[in-house]
Amino acid sequence: MTGTPISSISRVGVVGGGRMGAGIAEVCARAGLDTVVREADATALRAARERITRSLDRAVGRGKATADERDAALARIVLTADLDDMADRQLVVEAVVEDAGVKAEVFAGLDKIVEDPAAVLATNTSSVPVMRLGMATTRADRVIGLHFFNPAPVMPLVEVVTSLHTGAETLRTAEEFVTATLGRRVIRSQDRAGFVVNALLVPYLLSAIRMAESGFATACDIDTGMELGCAHPMGPLALADLIGLDTVLAIAESLYEEFREPLYAAPPLLRRMVEAGLLGRKAGRGFHPYQG
Template identity: 60%
Template sequence: MTSIKHVGVVGAGQMGRGITEVCARAGLHVTLCDVTEDRARAGLTGVADSLLKAEKHGAIGPEDRAHALAGVSVTADLSRLSGADLVIEAAVEDERAKTELFQQLDKVITNPSAVLASNTSSIPIARLAAVTGRPQAVVGLHFFNPVPAMPLVEVIPSMHTSKATEQRVRAFAAETLGKKTIVTQDRAGFVVNSLLVPYLLAAVRMVGSGTATAEDIDTAMTAGCAHPMGPLRLADLIGLDTVAAIGEALYEEYREPLYAPPPLLRRMVESGLLGRKSGQGFFNYQAA
């Protein structure tokens, strides 16, 4: 299998920054791309801040930090990814936006052995592969937040993904990045979110119905079930817009009511109360 040395990451948000960091720390050349140069540079600043924290905590040395940063370049031009061995899409969790992006990537990536991967949380990979001329080289590569700390990566081959592509990205995640990998069928939500999101939505419904406060629901699950984080703080960490988008994708696939985002979640997203990234969700993070 051809080795992966140059990784393109499309999307400089929370997930894109995390993916960029773990790839850079593994000694890879990473090109971080977003719709504007300013957004891409803001992503690089986030990576630099995270690397500095890792150094302060003793996870990496100063030379490792400097080497990782030196391996990252930023751009707003997708064609700069043309020679990448692997391109990981980490854009907004919106099917239309992702399919349009995969159409563009299919045109600009000239490396014949390149793999196009999506970090989607819920959208079936077959739908993204279908808009390209290389469905055998399209795969899901789902990281978890925060990417540098969370060990799991879900590998999701579609019905068209070649076995070579699947094996190549699984080896990349496991051997190059040091992640624990699982392979899951190409169904909305894959493994983790098919189990997790109904739980998060149930907690939102409890708040909406007045069963208990957000604080008490989270305390119940941390103190009563030994969960490291309550469902509502976890939803805030993921992003309430992302939780709603995953719920909608799951509901579209299965038509199960437990997957449908409840009214309270929809109103919060419409009001811009998205959790940690907006400073307010079920909890206030303005002073955090």
């Protein structure tokens, strides 16, 4: 499927209003873009609005934005429960749960709804192959990975991931959007599970979990050791809590499925914690407590 190249994107859609989706929507709105966020129902939409508002309020409190800039960004964001509202978007970023089937369903829906054949359909996946999502559409040449990092309003990097079908014009449009419009840095990655950053990061996190699981050191000592001994801004277990242990597990499983290397195998402790709902910051407890 072909269409007229999009030289300047002004209308963006985000499917999913969780931490990543809300953060991506905020980044787009602060860049002056007309932004539509789709969530499943009214409750999820309220939560998405609250996430975006809290984040913008923090930016104002820290002197990173003015009150007028916050209000203008909020005014640019429309929240909806109807995927059909993505019809006129020039670029849509999927940011739903890290489940290949759910993501493929979203892309199949967008393929039918988004009217402009030149529109870019992007995924924020951490681990699902971009090719698999592109093949859920009739326009795989317009599908690309745009992997933002958490928290999206703060982190300056976006991984751009092309599948074997992604067109050169799609890549150019996506990179121009990320760099010129959003002011982020880009690194390119092949379409392999974990891409660049998580393929390096996740084995490190899993190693720290195995160390805690074995009783070799406490979670606090592991994190303090890496913070003060290696000048890391955050220890590996605190970082896993920030990412979400369910997300860490999903990425680890995707990496192991792709490469079958032991360093990507999820430790039993990680699986038990996810089963117990101890998912990290978002649940109030992971390797560390976060109540209050």
